[in-house]
Amino acid sequence: MSIQDQQEEKNKAADWLQSVRWNSATDSLDLLDQRQLPDEIVYLELTTSEQVWDAIKQLAVRGAPAIGIAAAYGVYLGARDTSGSLELLLAETVKQCDYLATSRPTAVNLFWALERMKQRATELASAGGEPEAMKQSLLDEAKLIQSEDEETCRLIGVHALDLFEDGMGVLTHCNAGGLATARYGTALAPMYLAQERGIHLKVFADETRPVLQGARLTAFELQQAGVDVTLICDNMAGVVMSKGWVQAVIVGTDRVAANGDVANKIGTYSVAVLAKAHGIPFYVACPMSTIDLNTANGADIPIEERHEDEITQGFGKRTAPKGVKVFNPAFDITPNEYVTAIITEKGVIRAPYHENLKKLFE
Ligand SMILES: CSC[C@@H](O)[C@@H](O)C(=O)COP(=O)(O)O
Known part of the structure; x- marks a missing residue:
């Protein structure tokens, strides 16, 4: 066949x-x-x-x-x-x-x-x-x-799971799960594999304003699969880290530049900064097709701006005054110095990203 x-x-x-x-x-x-x-x-x-x-x-x-x-x-x-x-x-x-x-x-x-x-x-x-x-x-x-x-x-899940241990708290942002891919996801793949192998991970899912991919999709698909998931608002990531409940952050990405800068859902950069402040590793999981060696750095990645209604009247309810100025970028750039490792189907890549990402394609 x-x-x-x-x-x-x-x-x-x-x-x-x-x-x-x-x-x-x-x-x-x-x-x-x-x-x-x-x-x-x-x-x-x-x-x-x-x-x-x-x-x-x-x-x-x-x-x-x-x-x-x-x-x-x-x-x-x-x-x-x-x-x-x-x-x-x-x-x-x-x-x-x-x-x-x-x-x-x-x-x-x-x-x-x-x-x-x-x-x-x-x-x-x-x-x-x-x-x-x-x-x-x-x-x-x-x-x-x-x-x-x-x-x-x-395969991404297999490599990512090597970085996790039984009982760890893992925070994720947006949805990089089965719904975002053919199956398993990138950032969520290790959670599914952990479950298959009887390893317990406690996942914290940021709700991910403005369109709530974390609440609507990540919390949904992990709950459906029986994974231990706790939903938090985006502005709660700092508090769960400060309580010692998070031992790793893992996110997906829309594009990795040649120098290892990472574009992902808006709010990812803030999570990366918080992770660094708390000494928590910040991992990015993606297929090699997400690595763009033709884009030198994050500043060169085009960032989509979406309609203001997503912020002022998301899901049909007006939550901001009519006519207010709105800035609604769908993605942000996390500079490479915040990225502990990038996990691909070929394995785990660490800094210096410029050299190591290039080697991946040789
Ligand atoms: C494996 S999916 C990786 C990214 O695409 C994901 O984290 C993300 O930011 C999705 O944004 P979206 O605007 O929902 O398409």
Whole structure:
């Protein structure tokens, strides 16, 4: 059975909540609408690349690896109705990749996945053959991106768990869990593996203002899995650290620059500073596809700014005066000196990041 078929079998049999699911019966992308969690489990049935673009923009699917996977399927959806030659199909595929790349700017996994789809399309077109076969191969590539991510996340979990001990308190920010990836997550992968192995970790989940990925998603998925999780407001991280309840912080990331600066959900930088002040290690977990050696440092990472309503009337209730000035960056940069280690599928990387990140790709 090919890896793509295995992915589809897994999808059918999944006993965990999948953020992204290819539905071969309807030839559609079934996306878990994360905006509706934890209240409702609703899958959107997407059949066009415009719908995928919108789902990424509106955070129906979010988290760097999951965005990349969804976009890869979006390329297929956008290109599949093209009729005519291989050249036309290639041109349409490239157009779809460029279009989907405009949905969100920070997570480099989006651009990584789209580049991979473009390269695959170029290879297929130059190899010749039937356009229909090329379309199928594009779909297979998207499935491959998804199944590889599952394995990658599991490996990240294995390496990260080596840094933790039974009974430790671990704080996390935002959601870098199964919902943000194909499965397991990055920062949450060691928590799932710890549970499989009977190791007890006590997780503190920051609620993560303004759109509460920590409360709605991290607390939800860990609770569903039976992991010991305590939800705190973002401004409580200092107090739980000062009480000695946290022995490690672990977060995901949307992009790691060549010098080890890390972009992640707004508020991550504050957590890193607090961790340093309390002598607590601050770990960043990510697949290698999140490391961007073409971006020299954090200042060069584009930071998405989102609508002011997320702050002034998030979830439909007005909580700030109309017309007040608002600043709403979705991400911040944690400078590399705050990062104790970066955990990838290939192992644990420590400073000097400039050299060690580069070595990772050699
Ligand atoms: C494994 S997901 C890593 C990051 O993408 C995650 O921590 C994060 O910041 C997500 O932000 P979001 O705006 O919800 O897409």
